[in-house]
Amino acid sequence: MASPTDTRLRTQAEITARVKALESMLIEKGIMTTAAIDRLAEIYENEVGPQLGAQVVARAWTDPEFKERLLADASAACTEMGIGGLQGEEMVVVENTDTVHNAIVCTLCSCYPWPVLGLPPNWYKAPAYRARIVREPRKVLAEDFGFPVPDDVEVRIWDSSSELRYWVLPQRPAGTEDLGAFELAALVTRDSMIGVGPVRTP
């Protein structure tokens, strides 16, 4: 049966055996443990993910002074909320407005702001997105993501070539004036913080 990690080079069974072999050697050499694997998986499956970025966005929508701090120094502002760490040591938040739409990419590898978005989806790491979003962002957003950006809105692509980690502050949707930060956070999608999709509407 086909598995999601089968490729034209190796089957899931082959990759699994290879990794297990390497793992067994690293365990014997005192470098790895299965408990460390389990803990790391638990962190990024259950603790660190886009729900954290959504909390930051919702606070920025409801607290203008926080938003100012977030746009000035995103890592420091996120630390106020207990959010930060690996692959987000120096984060930069870029703001969408009526005239500017932002999106992030890493054309050279797959850099991504883990502390607020978790680990990247596979499409973000695969060649198509990395190759095309810098060259034809309007086409990719419209055709591949079903998320067209009007011609009069400037599209800004942030290619994460250094250890700075960019991510997007989407616009607060209309009709949410009565919602609190908790309800607003539920509207914020991972894709809206990458810049390839909308926030939900209430």
Place this chain on the structure above:
Amino acid sequence: MNGVFDLGSTESMGKVQTVENEPVFRAEWEKAAFAMFSNCFRAGFFGVDAFRHSIEKMDAAEYLLSNYYEHWVHVVEDRGAQKGVIDPAELEKRTQFFLENPDAPLPEREDPDLLAFVNAVVKSGAPANRPTDKVARFKVGDRVTILADSPHGHTRRARYIRGRTGEITAAHGGAIYPDSAGNDGPEAPEHLYTVRFTAEELWGPETAEPNNIVYFDVWEPYLTLAS
């Protein structure tokens, strides 16, 4: 180096394949491959720049056809062999064993210090900014051109920005220089800047999409003042 990993603007890459509700890890082996990065970083296999360069040196066709976490496994094999920790012949032998005995257990070992490291590093990270006494040669607002030559070894000077001119929009102070650290040299900090390029400058007015900007971070040695 000029390699297939440097994907910006490459054509014939197909559509973006999004997957609804994709799990964080699609298989158990992806969890182990992911954990190898921080565990082997702690063991001195690589820094993040050397890690990336090991992936860049993969066979080009294999790079494009394999899974993302297979790239990470490649690094551990490559750097582990260089460090004398992973014997490639032994790895082949064990791979065969686990293919024939997929349910055979892994060795058991406990290491509370490693677990503490994992919890700490996720929270604290490993910052790459480095104070430097060097005087910055450029400032926000300067128009700069990216040097067009093709360095060997690791660099973050992507091909699509080489020879192109843009404006510095932010100056970030010193940061580890990947062109040194990624080639197993010292950290050798250099000033880091963000440069704003118009799509017309990058792709030419004939094919550039309208009203489109690309920002790219560069280290000072990549730059010269625009003439």
